[in-house]
Amino acid sequence: MPLAWPVAARAFRYADPSLERRHPDLGLLLDAYAVVDLGVKVAIGRDGRVPACHTGCAQCCRQPIPVTPLEVLALHCYARHRLPQDSLAGLVQRLSGYEGQKRNIASPCPFLHEGACLVYPVRPVACRQYMVFGAPCAQGEDASRSRPLEVLAPSYDHMLAALMRTLPWYAGHEPAPPEHPTEESAREFFQSITSVVQAVAWNRFFRA
Numbered sequence: 001m002p003l004a005w006p007v008a009a010r011a012f013r014y015a016d017p018s019l020e021r022r023h024p025d026l027g028l029l030l031d032a033y034a035v036v037d038l039g040v041k042v043a044i045g046r047d048g049r050v051p052a053c054h055t056g057c058a059q060c061c062r063q064p065i066p067v068t069p070l071e072v073l074a075l076h077c078y079a080r081h082r083l084p085q086d087s088l089a090g091l092v093q094r095l096s097g098y099e100g101q102k103r104n105i106a107s108p109c110p111f112l113h114e115g116a117c118l119v120y121p122v123r124p125v126a127c128r129q130y131m132v133f134g135a136p137c138a139q140g141e142d143a144s145r146s147r148p149l150e151v152l153a154p155s156y157d158h159m160l161a162a163l164m165r166t167l168p169w170y171a172g173h174e175p176a177p178p179e180h181p182t183e184e185s186a187r188e189f190f191q192s193i194t195s196v197v198q199a200v201a202w203n204r205f206f207r208a
Contacts, residue, residue: 005035005165006158012037014121016082023077025169029070029122032162036128039158047152049133059137061112064105065197066126068190070169074122075111075197076205083118091118092206100201107198124197125162129154163190 013034020027044051053060067075079091094110111118117127131152132143144151164186170177175193178185 005031005161006038009034009038012041016121019077019081022081023073025070026074026077026122028166028169029074032165033122033125033128035158035162035165036125039155039162040129040131040152042158043152043155044131047133051131051152052134052136053131054136056115057136058108058112058115058117059139059141060127060130060132061117062108062140063142064199065109065124066194067124067197067200068166068194069173070166071122071124072195072200075119075124078119078122079111079206087113087118095202095206098198098200098202100199100204102199104198105196109197110202111197125159129159160186163187 009031011034014030016026016030020030079088083091090113091110098104098110109117117123129152132150133152134147134150137143160183164181167177167181167186170189170193175189177189181189
């Protein structure tokens with residue numbers, strides 16, 4: 001079974017009390033993100049190299065981005081309640097074309113604006129763990145294919161612990177998670193419910 005919620009993760013916990021009061025389910029996900037961020041720090045320390053990622057480097061945001069249903073909820077809530085009105089208006093306009101169709105998979109993440117993430121505090125697990133060493137990604141490059149040895153190998157234990165942290169939320173939704181989850185059944189469950197950001201029907205969440 002995965003490790004329990006580590007105390008060291010508290011240092012990475014993003015807190016937004018008013019948003020969490022408005023949407024209590026977000027607390028589970030923010031706890032999970034803290035574990036993931038801790039795992040990234042541990043993995044980088046084990047590797048010993050310095051990531052090449054930096055502000056404005058957004059090639060990874062132009063690839064299909066895995067996302068779970070609870071992460072979709074977090075992206076919606078944060079964008080709806082935390083973005084300035086002008087930024088939200090522009091986002092709503094962009095998202096009007098995201099109708100849940102596969103044709104958008106090749107598009108950049110709709111939350112990418114002028115080279116920056118509009119929803120950075122609640123970005124998905126996939127975004128948090130994707131780190132590249134050596135040189136920043138070239139335009140159009142998928143480093144996981146072109147130079148996989150220079151892509152961070154995330155801490156599996158931390159990632160699994162983070163996902164397990166969110167299972168209570170899924171218990172109230174369909175498809176339901178395994179009643180007595182094992183490492184294997186939990187992994188299979190999350191694989192079955194994972195989509196990509198660009199394939200979400202965002203137009204149902206945000207209407208112009």
